[in-house]
Amino acid sequence: MIDVAPPAERAFLLAVDSGDDPGWTAEDSLAELASLAITAGADVVGGEWQNRRHVDPAWYVGKGKAEELLAARSETRFNLLIADDELSPAQQKSLESLLNVKVIDRSRLILDIFAQHAQTHEGRLQVELAQLEYQLPRLTRLWTHLSRTQGGIGSRGAGESQLETDRRIIRERIKKMKERVGHVRQQRSTAARGRDRRLIPTVSIVGYTNAGKSSLLNALVGSEVALAEDRLFATLDPTSRQVKLGDGQTVIVTDTVGFIHKLPHQLIDAFQATLEEVTRADVLIEVVDAANPHAPEHRATVQKVLDELGAGDKPRVVALNKVDLLSEAAAAGEGISTAPIIGGAVPVSATTGFGLDALRTALSDVLASLWVEVDVALPYGAGELLARIRERGTVDLQYRERDVRVRGRMAPSLAGEVEAAAARWANGAAAHGTVTAATRAAES
Numbered sequence: 120m121i122d123v124a125p126p127a128e129r130a131f132l133l134a135v136d137s138g139d140d141p142g143w144t145a146e147d148s149l150a151e152l153a154s155l156a157i158t159a160g161a162d163v164v165g166g167e168w169q170n171r172r173h174v175d176p177a178w179y180v181g182k183g184k185a186e187e188l189l190a191a192r193s194e195t196r197f198n199l200l201i202a203d204d205e206l207s208p209a210q211q212k213s214l215e216s217l218l219n220v221k222v223i224d225r226s227r228l229i230l231d232i233f234a235q236h237a238q239t240h241e242g243r244l245q246v247e248l249a250q251l252e253y254q255l256p257r258l259t260r261l262w263t264h265l266s267r268t269q270g271g272i273g274s275r276g277a278g279e280s281q282l283e284t285d286r287r288i289i290r291e292r293i294k295k296m297k298e299r300v301g302h303v304r305q306q307r308s309t310a311a312r313g314r315d316r317r318l319i320p321t322v323s324i325v326g327y328t329n330a331g332k333s334s335l336l337n338a339l340v341g342s343e344v345a346l347a348e349d350r351l352f353a354t355l356d357p358t359s360r361q362v363k364l365g366d367g368q369t370v371i372v373t374d375t376v377g378f379i380h381k382l383p384h385q386l387i388d389a390f391q392a393t394l395e396e397v398t399r400a401d402v403l404i405e406v407v408d409a410a411n412p413h414a415p416e417h418r419a420t421v422q423k424v425l426d427e428l429g430a431g432d433k434p435r436v437v438a439l440n441k442v443d444l445l446s447e448a449a450a451a452g453e454g455i456s457t458a459p460i461i462g463g464a465v466p467v468s469a470t471t472g473f474g475l476d477a478l479r480t481a482l483s484d485v486l487a488s489l490w491v492e493v494d495v496a497l498p499y500g501a502g503e504l505l506a507r508i509r510e511r512g513t514v515d516l517q518y519r520e521r522d523v524r525v526r527g528r529m530a531p532s533l534a535g536e537v538e539a540a541a542a543r544w545a546n547g548a549a550a551h552g553t554v555t556a557a558t559r560a561a562e563s
Contacts, residue, residue, distance in 0.1 A: 131197035132166035142416040164195040179210045226383035248296040249385040326406035327417035328377030331440040334469035336374040364479045403435035410444040437464040490528040495541035
């Protein structure tokens with residue numbers, strides 16, 4: 120038996136340009152929406168936008184523009200309407216009743232793409248939670264078919280309506296999903312504490328979707344460890360690998376989910392377990408598609424999401440990726456606006472390998488700038504700690520008669536451990552000295 124794939128849905132795109140989105144016109148936003156629709160598997164057959172001060176509370180666009188869509192439907196034969204903003208249940212119902220086609224919004228489209236691309240158990244959990252939270256306020260639309268069962272024998276009198284039953288079931292499911300996602304968060308926290316004990320610095324790669332984050336991780340590692348495809352949201356599940364920066368320094372680099380304009384808030388909430396990798400990181404690599412004309416707007420979107428996560432002020436290195444597609448002036452970063460940059464912007468190409476050594480150096484410099492000065496004494500018996508100090512810090516060791524003087528710079532976590540060990544050694548030596556003095560006095 121031959122499996123025949125169903126025909127692709129014919130999608131028509133709809134947007135409102137209220138002028139409230141700096142740097143983004145409705146035409147630009149529709150172009151990105153078209154890419155999302157294609158990624159989801161639809162054929163885009165047309166699109167319209169309307170300039171309005173505010174979206175219409177009943178129709179999204181004005182009623183006249185909505186009625187014009189009937190002619191567009193006859194001409195293009197679209198069977199799916201995708202709105203560029205999140206629709207209320209009332210707006211969705213009005214458009215579906217008028218056009219007699221399926222109507223979804225950008226949020227539902229992105230959730231669908233996430234559902235297609237989630238590969239791991241963790242990713243699927245988080246996507247399902249986001250979908251349930253999106254569906255809950257829209258149950259009046261999703262479950263209208265149940266009205267056929269209402270009325271007649273067996274349905275009269277007091278009792279819980281089918282809609283309330285459905286809401287209760289979804290709320291219970293959301294509660295269970297949050298518990299399971301919380302368990303994932305606990306596991307990630309335990310893994311992070313393990314890395315902290317090994318005192319390996321952590322770096323998270325962030326950026327707009329399709330900026331080349333996974334390709335950059337692969338290039339830094341030197342092998343194909345993360346899925347890298349030229350499509351939006353090619354990978355959702357974080358991948359962590361050790362990367363050598365030079366002079367024996369090693370960091371853990373994690374590739375995280377990409378951000379996008381008008382990212383549904385349900386996804387930010389649901390993906391907290393994954394995005395905590397960003398908040399825990401010592402340094403961020405912000406990957407910017409330098410060949411994209413909307414790079415400044417992409418950076419603003421990334422900054423907004425980082426601010427929501429509480430990571431907007433983290434030290435970062437900006438990697439201007441895909442510079443192999445640019446002129447020399449553009450590759451230098453001219454014209455690309457900045458969010459806070461610490462450590463400068465580094466032109467790179469994950470495809471050709473250009474600039475990777477400079478990126479490693481920039482990361483080393485930023486990590487070093489976070490280090491603190493120490494000047495302590497440790498006993499010779501602290502051999503394991505001294506070995507880690509030599510490996511993980513930039514220090515001068517002075518071997519004295521009774522102890523080793525450690526002077527230099529190291530990561531804050533290591534410095535805290537070293538200073539605590541030095542304090543224990545000093546207190547023990549002082550106590551030992553007091554006992555010895557008392558013994559000598561008694562003997563005399």
